[in-house]
Amino acid sequence: MIDATGRLVRDTFFVFVDLVNWLWDKLWKFNRKLARVLLPGQNRAVQTMVALVAVCGEIIGLWVFLVDFADRHPL
Numbered sequence: 001m002i003d004a005t006g007r008l009v010r011d012t013f014f015v016f017v018d019l020v021n022w023l024w025d026k027l028w029k030f031n032r033k034l035a036r037v038l039l040p041g042q043n044r045a046v047q048t049m050v051a052l053v054a055v056c057g058e059i060i061g062l063w064v065f066l067v068d069f070a071d072r073h074p075l
Contacts, residue, residue: 020059023059023062024055024059027054027055027058027059028051028055031050031051031054031055031058032047032048032051034051034054035047035048035050035051035054
């Protein structure tokens with residue numbers, strides 16, 4: 001029983017980590033391309049920093065939205 005519970009917790013954790021990794025990868029690729037298009041005269045470091053800040057802001061915004069949604073719509 002404890003072994004099955006441990007596997008469930010481990011699998012749930014890794015599904016969450018894989019989801020965050022997938023989301024980060026998709027947002028990173030999108031924002032990096034967008035930063036290159038919108039900031040063509042800037043050097044690569046500036047474009048990377050803009051993409052990094054955008055990805056972090058989007059993930060935080062999604063987290064806030066989901067928490068707010070869960071608070072407003074209890075089970």
